[in-house]
Amino acid sequence: MLSVRNLHAFYGKSHVLHGVSFGVGKGEIVALLGRNGSGRSTTAKAIMGLVDATGEVGWQGKEILGKKPFEVAHLGLGYVPENRDIFPKLTVHQNLLLGLKGSGKGSRWSFDDMYGMFPRLKERQHTEAGVLSGGEQQMLTLCRTLMGDPDLIIIDEPTEGLAPKIVELVAQYLQQLKARGVSVLLIEQKLTIALSISDRVLVMGHGSIVFEGTPQSLRADPYTRKEWLEV
Numbered sequence: 001m002l003s004v005r006n007l008h009a010f011y012g013k014s015h016v017l018h019g020v021s022f023g024v025g026k027g028e029i030v031a032l033l034g035r036n037g038s039g040r041s042t043t044a045k046a047i048m049g050l051v052d053a054t055g056e057v058g059w060q061g062k063e064i065l066g067k068k069p070f071e072v073a074h075l076g077l078g079y080v081p082e083n084r085d086i087f088p089k090l091t092v093h094q095n096l097l098l099g100l101k102g103s104g105k106g107s108r109w110s111f112d113d114m115y116g117m118f119p120r121l122k123e124r125q126h127t128e129a130g131v132l133s134g135g136e137q138q139m140l141t142l143c144r145t146l147m148g149d150p151d152l153i154i155i156d157e158p159t160e161g162l163a164p165k166i167v168e169l170v171a172q173y174l175q176q177l178k179a180r181g182v183s184v185l186l187i188e189q190k191l192t193i194a195l196s197i198s199d200r201v202l203v204m205g206h207g208s209i210v211f212e213g214t215p216q217s218l219r220a221d222p223y224t225r226k227e228w229l230e231v
């Protein structure tokens with residue numbers, strides 16, 4: 001579905017990504033791991049058209065590099081940024097409404113799905129999003145993106161700052177996406193969640209992919225974990 005080839009990205013004159021290449025298949029969860037500053041978030045932003053980049057980004061056989069972010073989103077890619085980008089003065093339900101594309105008919109997801117996965121959001125559906133806890137805001141951001149019915153969702157650090165119980169909920173949520181045929185590119189620092197739910201694992205270092213393999217192969221590779229992941 002998603003094919004990234006020889007991707008280079010820049011912030012002004014700063015060269016951040018150096019020939020990144022990987023793919024994500026249909027219904028596959030791929031974890032993109034690495035320390036802060038390794039280029040993981042920049043990779044997501046380059047795919048979504050949010051930073052200057054060169055190379056190739058293929059989506060379902062079509063080249064999308066150079067398209068505007070809203071054009072990329074309308075092609076079926078969802079993006080959940082690290083900063084929990086909710087609308088604080090709108091209610092939970094209104095935030096979810098904003099995620100719908102068109103009439104929302106034909107979507108594989110409904111409000112009932114969202115409230116079923118995260119009952120806490122149902123309890124607070126008429127509450128302004130700005131007063132939610134960090135974990136609740138993360139749930140809301142995930143669900144709002146999903147209401148747009150993406151075929152692939154890029155999620156940047158969804159468990160950052162969350163309590164262990166909420167981290168478990170997020171892991172279950174991602175597995176439900178896979179069960180419904182949605183592909184996931186998961187940018188994460190927590191090895192436990194990444195290795196437990198991913199089909200494949202990528203490790204980034206200094207703007208390049210330095211490892212690609214199964215969760216089992218990364219577990220069996222202490223050098224890569226120590227060199228590129230452990231703090």
